[in-house]
Amino acid sequence: MCGFIGFLSNTNINSENKNNLTNMSSIINHRGPDECGEYIDDNIILCFRRLSIIALDSGKQPFSYDNNNYKLIFNGEIYNYIELREQIIKDKNITFSTDAEGEVILAYYKHYGKSFVSKLRGMFSFVIWDKINNKIIGARDPFGIKPFYYSESSRGLYFGSELKSFTKNKEIYKKEINSKSLHDYLTFQFVPEHNTMFENIKLLKPGHILEKKINQKTKFEAYWTCKFDPILKPQAEKIKDIKKALEESVKLHMRSDVPVGCFLSGGIDSTIITALSAKINPNIKTFTIGFKDEGYSEIELAKKTAENLGVENINITISPEEYMEAVPKVIWHLDGPVADPSVIPIYYICKEARKHVTVMLSGEGSDELFGGYNIYREPNSLKLFKHLPTPLCKILKYISTIFPEGMKGKSFLERGTTPIEKRYLGNAKIFKDHEKKPYLKSYNKNYTYDLVTKPLYDKCKNYNDVTKMQYIDINTWLKGDILVKSDRMSMANSLELRVPFLDKEVFKVASTLTLDEKINEKTTKYLLRESFKDILPEDTVSRKKLGYPVPIRKWLKKEMYDWALNIIKNSKADEYINKEKVIELLNKHKNGKIDYSRKLWVLITFIIWYEKFIEEV
The missing domain is CATH 3.60.20.10 (Aminohydrolase, N-terminal nucleophile (Ntn) domain)
Known part of the structure; x- marks a missing residue:
């Protein structure tokens, strides 16, 4: 690297x-x-x-x-x-x-x-x-x-x-x-x-x-484009193909003249990579990060997984204070503003890993290729709307607009009466177009999200809804968020990060899966789970995806409130951001029941990015 x-x-x-x-x-x-x-x-x-x-x-x-x-x-x-x-x-x-x-x-x-x-x-x-x-x-x-x-x-x-x-x-x-x-x-x-x-x-x-x-x-x-081409073939043969492609990919990704380790969250993706790596190097080290806040740590799961696989696990926890301390440096390393709260824990785990190894393997890309995000189950949960008469759908659509924000059922009706092309913008959808106006000094109603998504939907219009979602994520979320934070946070610590799932031969196999081999009523990434259930701890196969959960929802109400407020007040980004409205949103989050943490994090991240790349340069 x-x-x-x-x-x-x-x-x-x-x-x-x-x-x-x-x-x-x-x-x-x-x-x-x-x-x-x-x-x-x-x-x-x-x-x-x-x-x-x-x-x-x-x-x-x-x-x-x-x-x-x-x-x-x-x-x-x-x-x-x-x-x-x-x-x-x-x-x-x-x-x-x-x-x-x-x-x-x-x-x-x-x-x-x-x-x-x-x-x-x-x-x-x-x-x-x-x-x-x-x-x-x-x-x-x-x-x-x-x-x-x-x-x-x-x-x-x-x-x-x-x-x-x-x-x-x-x-x-x-x-x-x-x-x-x-x-x-x-x-x-x-x-x-x-x-x-x-x-x-x-x-x-x-x-x-x-x-x-x-x-x-x-x-x-x-010279290469992303194409899904599902084929009908006995599942036993596809399982064989998946195992062969991933085993070979991990073997190739472990080629190195310096020490190699693995990230281990306890979820299926990192566990597969670790299990296959441990076959090649039984002494491989694994690394995990978490928070002390209840419900926001995968350390115990990872430790149990590591024990079952017979590998060493090195884990750390970070505090709100450590999180806040790293934010400016991390945003500078990101190059562009990326308002993903998981960036900070990734920075810290890379920093810890670099003390022990020079190369790390990670499970990024599995969800996009094999259908792993829970949101990919949405088309199944909304399929009843496809059988409703058009006039009734219009009525339900109108009802969703008059329900107050945060009311139960509002989102379900809104999503069910909206076609996938207008509903799914990618794994993160923060501000709707009209919601941006109070926060941007130069709001332009013509800069709509579909200027990004429509050309992509035009290229995948013959796919089913789940595969369309995968295609959108591969062409937006994966390269704009997932891979940016992986590359910049590892490189910030002079660590090489490798992603065996994002291999041409692995994609070639994943692209042949049918809808029910990716998503069914019970789980995501169905055939991937089936392919490796013989080498994985039993509870890992059925474990739901957590990612790197970060308690900013809680912290912005307490530990991070004053920190965030000072950043907003002292910002010189007035030309672009309406700071008074951002402060108003922060206080609504602190005192109300509705969670505005992701919207706040987008705005705060931009303000800090502006300081690093405009004010200080």
């Missing part, structure tokens, strides 16, 4: 460019504290920060190949690089001088061109400088596990692993917030990719390649 920053200039590189890139590189030292490297040519600068995981002696970057005709900066891991290496030796009869992934990537590029990217199995973002053709080729993995930011101007193309690098370059860093991105953020609790909070800084879309020649516009093309 590493970080990079670079610039392809339309004119010759000058001293100002060099100084800019040096400053931009220094701010991401946490992504690669082991080594730094730099390459400068007439029109390009490549800077690299390395965290050594594989090929400790021969993996230095920027990596040179073919008499310096090709240079590479690469963040991530290619899990099938050994197999690819063997294959190209056989096919092209070439000789390798190192055992590094970088040499494999460049060899494939030289012999197959940019189409080779589709052969890669892993998590990655990289840039190749092709000196022969005076161009760069950049790529990002299919799910967006690794970040790839870029900014293009008349001077050329800047690119890097983290947005905060761009704050050190006055040429491209404009303190102007994209109004649409801010509206979207209040809906989703993150800015949906490929946008960021800034107009001129973007993210390369997952599964995409960019190509930029000197004095030409950057071109983009997709």
